[in-house]
Amino acid sequence: MSDKETRDIGNELAARNQNNATGNDIVFDPVTGELVLVRPGERKNPDATTVNQIAEDGFAQRK
């Protein structure tokens, strides 16, 4: 856990928000309970859930 990991996730979210493809995946690792950035070629925990789509679907707007 570190600011660097936080910034890596933030940079990935911002890139996706601006439709800039990075080839990375954001996954939820149930072992650590944290979001993890998985770069191309890196192995994922088989139990991990990819959250790319959850982020890209967008968040509700003000009602």
Add this chain to the structure above:
Amino acid sequence: MNAARLNIEKEILEKYFPRRHAFVHPTDPSRSYLDVGLKTNSGRAYRLKIIIPPDYPSAMPLVYIVFPNRLLDYRGKNLAAMGADGSMHVLPPNDGGCIQLCHFSSSLWHPGLTLYKVALKCLVWLEAYHNHLLTGKDIDYYLRHCH
């Protein structure tokens, strides 16, 4: 929520959030909620209260952050005091001053979505919030709005 759906939700949450969640009043539709603990990459712990509406899963749950009970923005302002704020993806707080998170849009909500997916979406919000604390950029710099 009927018993069959409750069992499905429990099974998924037990797999992905073991020992980090609890259903409260699961058989009382008027008081039912999910208490779930989340942790960010920066090591901060949060507790969410996911209120399960009587007609769940047809209706979408509401999500409040109950711990910490006061979240500050980059400038030190209480997020709850902002009320509904699109740039920060928050909705009006509850009577206790706990902020309410935007997650799925009600227009996109469908019964196939689960409480696990709602919790994951809120974890994404929390990571965006921590980046806001580091950079000062609004949360909608990191998280897009539903269209």
